[in-house]
Amino acid sequence: MSEQMQQPASTDAGQVAIGLGALGVAVVLAVGAWQIPSAAGYAGVGPDFLPWVMCAAMAVCGALLVWQALRGGWRHVEAPSGAERGDWRALAWVAGGVVANASLITTIGFVLSCTLCYALAVRGLRLSE
Structure with missing residues (x-):
């Protein structure tokens, strides 16, 4: 037996x-995806396909994060x-x-609400410089 015992x-x-938290987001996505009708459209893919894919991807990421955290923490994490x-x-x-x-997209339309979002986000990012 070696002199150095591995500490947990x-x-x-x-x-x-x-x-x-990532697993919780996956649960919220699953609840939302479950409420979307699954009538298959063109090529057998319905409108609920992509939300279920995102739910599964988020669940896998969350499970891997928890697994790594419980097995000694995230490896090779740089200091902030x-x-x-x-x-x-x-x-x-x-x-x-x-x-x-999110609140104005149905009122003023997609283009104008996204333009407003972009302008406000750029203002915030410029402030953070």
């Missing part, structure tokens, strides 16, 4: 939480770069653009 790697609760604190003003501009797009 410690588990980082934050990494496990991120993996569980950038500012020590988040730029909340920039986040507010970008989030406002996304919310405005």
Whole structure:
């Protein structure tokens, strides 16, 4: 027996939480995909096909994240770069653009709501420089 016994790697609760959050998003996607009618269209693919693919991909990613976190943490993770604190003003501009797009797309149309989203997101990203 070798002198150095392998110690079990410690588990980082934050990494496990991120993996569980990804699995939670997969569950939410599954609930949404389940509500879409599955009538097959052209080539036998219905409107629910892509949401189910995304649900499965998210579930696999979440399961892999949890598995890696429980087996010693994510490997080769670099230290975060950038500012020590988040730029909340920039986040507010970008989030406002996304919310405005989602809430106005049926009122002012796709092109105008996406243009507004783009303009607000660019403003937020420029603030974060």
